[in-house]
Amino acid sequence: MTAIAIALRSVSRRHGSGDSAVTALDDVSLAFPKGTFTAVMGRSGSGKSTLLQCAAGLDRPTSGSVLLGGTELTGLSEKNLTLLRRQRIGFVFQAFNLLPSLTAEQNVALPLRLAGRRPPRAHVREVLDRVGLADRARHRPSRLSGGQQQRVALARALVTRPEVLFADEPTGALDTRTSRTVLTLLRAMADDEGRTIVMVTHDPVAASCADRVVFLVDGRVDGELTGAKADDIATRMTGPEVLPC
Numbered sequence: 001m002t003a004i005a006i007a008l009r010s011v012s013r014r015h016g017s018g019d020s021a022v023t024a025l026d027d028v029s030l031a032f033p034k035g036t037f038t039a040v041m042g043r044s045g046s047g048k049s050t051l052l053q054c055a056a057g058l059d060r061p062t063s064g065s066v067l068l069g070g071t072e073l074t075g076l077s078e079k080n081l082t083l084l085r086r087q088r089i090g091f092v093f094q095a096f097n098l099l100p101s102l103t104a105e106q107n108v109a110l111p112l113r114l115a116g117r118r119p120p121r122a123h124v125r126e127v128l129d130r131v132g133l134a135d136r137a138r139h140r141p142s143r144l145s146g147g148q149q150q151r152v153a154l155a156r157a158l159v160t161r162p163e164v165l166f167a168d169e170p171t172g173a174l175d176t177r178t179s180r181t182v183l184t185l186l187r188a189m190a191d192d193e194g195r196t197i198v199m200v201t202h203d204p205v206a207a208s209c210a211d212r213v214v215f216l217v218d219g220r221v222d223g224e225l226t227g228a229k230a231d232d233i234a235t236r237m238t239g240p241e242v243l244p245c
């Protein structure tokens with residue numbers, strides 16, 4: 001039986017109360033098997049980012065539980081949750097979020113420094129090499145292209161060897177060719193290193209690199225596709241929403 005890396009059990013997330021309450025996630029149950037690559041899709045406001053944030057322990061569900069391996073995140077103190085995130089979870093954002101005053105290798109080493117560890121230079125270089133940027137180690141982000149910056153962000157997420165990597169629209173700011181490079185790296189992280197990848201995307205081509213695509217509508221899971229091609233995913237995305245003129 002395949003081990004489950006992350007499981008959401010009846011997770012709901014509501015913001016506010018009374019008439020102005022918004023239900024961002026509504027009773028979502030999902031399991032992400034170890035070593036798999038899952039894409040999460042849905043219209044704007046369907047709850048994709050909230051799902052990622054709750055699964056990654058960056059946000060707390062209003063009800064339900066999230067399990068990373070055997071550990072229930074929902075019961076952890078803020079301090080223990082921060083420690084667990086640092087050690088076992090990686091996160092990549094659309095906007096890269098690199099520190100502009102630090103070089104690529106200093107950005108990559110940052111999670112280790114924050115954890116109070118002395119970053120071994122060989123390991124940092126090895127991770128930069130893994131994303132094809134060994135020769136850019138001393139460049140600051142302003143001297144790197146968007147695709148290179150996103151690869152530094154990927155290296156920074158990988159430096160702690162996380163079990164699960166969450167990516168929120170990692171190719172949203174990239175052109176087609178550089179998107180492909182980043183997606184190939186994500187795919188290899190699942191296939192070669194057994195990491196579990198969960199990626200939010202609006203792009204059917206990006207989603208087609210995943211093993212499975214989960215669709216959200218109004219904070220609820222509205223089905224999934226396995227091993228689907230980009231055309232099928234695009235049709236699934238637009239199909240029910242196309243209204244006659």
Ligand SMILES: Nc1ncnc2c1ncn2[C@@H]1O[C@H](COP(=O)(O)OP(=O)(O)OP(=O)(O)O)[C@@H](O)[C@H]1O
Pocket residue numbers: 015016022023024042043044045046047048049050051
């Ligand atoms: N802090 C908040 N306070 C109130 N409402 C919120 C908050 N965060 C999210 N929401 C609402 O929850 C719903 C889901 O938001 P979420 O950002 O998860 O959607 P999304 O699918 O990621 O959207 P997008 O594709 O536009 O990024 C939306 O209606 C949003 O307005």
